[in-house]
Amino acid sequence: MKSGADRPLEASGNSPVSPGAPPGYSIDAFHRGRFYVLQPETEGHRAGLDAMLLAATVPAEAKGSLADLGAGAGAAGLAVASRIEGIEVVLVERAPRMAECARQTIGHPLNARFANRIRVIEADVTLRGEARCATGLADRAFDHVIMNPPFNSVRDRTTPDALKAEAHAMDSSNLFEEWLRTANAILKPAGQVSLIARPESLAEILAALGRRFGGIEITPVCPRANDDAIRVLVTAVKGSRARLLLRDRIVIHAGAGRNFSPMANDLANGRANWPRRARQSAQNAPK
Template sequence: MALDATTPSITTDSVLGGSLTLRQPKAGHRVGHDALLLAAFAPADRRRMVDLGTGVGSCGLAFLTRVPQASSVLVEIAPELADLARENAALNDLSARVEVVTADVTRLCRPSGPDVPQVGAADLVLTNPPFNDTARHRISPDAARARAHMADGTLLEEWVRAADRCLAARGVICLIHRPQALADLLAALDGRFGAVEILPVHPRPDRPAVRLLVRAVKGRRTPPALLPGLILTDADGNPTAAADAVLRQGGGLVQT
C-alpha cells in the first residue's frame, strides 16, 4: 500500500526554497544536501536521465525541476519508497516526465537485468550509492537507513557497471561519495568512463571535504580534473552564497 501524507510515519517537506515538495519517512534515511548537490552537479543539457537508488525521488525530481526539458526513470529497490517517489512526482506535477521502477540496481549490471531502464537509452545517470563498508561501520537497526548507507566491497563497482549499461555512448554519470572512497571511485570508473571531474564539498572554509561530487563521460579517456571546491558555510556557520544558490534557489553547479 502506498504511504500518503496522512500517514503518521510520513512527513511532507519543502526543499529548494519551496520549489520541490517531498513526502518521506519520518524515521530512517531522510533527504539531505547530498541529493540536491548531486542534482545540481548534473549537466543541464541532458534529456534522458536515470536515477539509480532514487529513494523517495529527491535527486531525480530536483534535476527535473531545474531542467524542464528532461524526462527520467527513477530506480528504487524498496517498494514503499518507490511508491513515495511516484507520489512525489505527482505532487510536483512531474508524473508525465517520470517512470518509477522497483528494481535492484545490482541486477542492472547483468545482461539478464530488467528491461527498464532500457539498455543504452539514457544520456545521464545520477546515483548516490551506499557509502559505508559493512566491515568498518556498525549497521543501523533501521532497515531503510542501513540499505541506503551500507555497502560491501563490490557494490560501488556494480553500481557503476549498472550506470554504464543504462548509458548511451558519451553519456554522463554523476555520483556523490565520501573522499575516503576516491581510489575506489577512480578504479570503478576506469575502463568505462573518462574525463572525470571531481568537485570537493567542504562544510566550512577550514574543514576538509566531506563529500566528493564526481562526473565522467562514457567512453572517454581524458585524464581526471579536480575542480574548485564548494564551501557550504562560512566561518560563522552561515550558508555561503554559492551553497545558497544551489540548495535554496535551485541553481546548478559548475557546467562544462
C-alpha cells in the same frame, strides 16, 4: 547529508509541509517550494544536501533522459526535473517502501507541473544483462545517470532501522564497481555519470570509472573553508579520453556559524548548477 553534521532541510530554504501526509510520513519542500517529497519522518534516510548537490551536477542545458540510481523517495531526480524543463527522469529504487514514497511523491498535486516526466522502476541497481533490461533499464537508454550509493561500510554504522541501514551501508565490497557497471550499460555514448560519496571511497570510484569513463572531474565538498572534505562530487563521460580534472572545492558554511555559503545556498535551492569544466571535443568523443 548523511552525517551527524548535516544541516536540517530548513537551513537550505526547505521546510516540512506535514499536514496531509500519511501517519509516520512528512511532505517536505525543496528548492524553496519548487517541489515536494513524501518521506518517512523517523525511519530510513531523509533526503538533504547530498541529494541537492548531486542534482546540481546535471547541466542546465541537459536534454533527453536521466536515471537516478538508488533514488530513495526521489529527491535528487525530482530536483533535476524541477530545474530542467523537458528532461525525463526515471527513479530506480529497490526498497519497496521507498519506491512507494517516490510514486506518491510523483502523484502529489504539488508536483503536477512535471509529474508526467518522472516514473519509478523498482529494481536492484546491481542486476545484469537480461535481468536488468527486463526491469526497464535498457542498454544505452539514458543520457545522464546520477547516483548516491550507500557508501558506508556495514561496520561503520549499526542501526535497528532497516530502511536506514539499507540506505547508508553497502553489503558488497564491489559496490562502486557494480553501480558504475550498470551506469555504463544504460548510458548512451558520451553520456554523463555523476555521484556523491565519501572521500575515502575515491580510489574505488576511480578504479571503477577508469575502465569505462573518462573526463573525470572531482570536486571536494568541505563544511568550512579550513576543513577537510567530507564528500566528493564526481562526474565522468562514457567513452571519453579527456584527462582527469580536480576542481575547486564547494564550501558549505560561511564563517563559523550555521548559515550556508552563497554558493552552497544557490546549489541547494536550485538557483545554480555545478557544470563540468571540460566540454567534450570531437577528438575526445566516443565513436
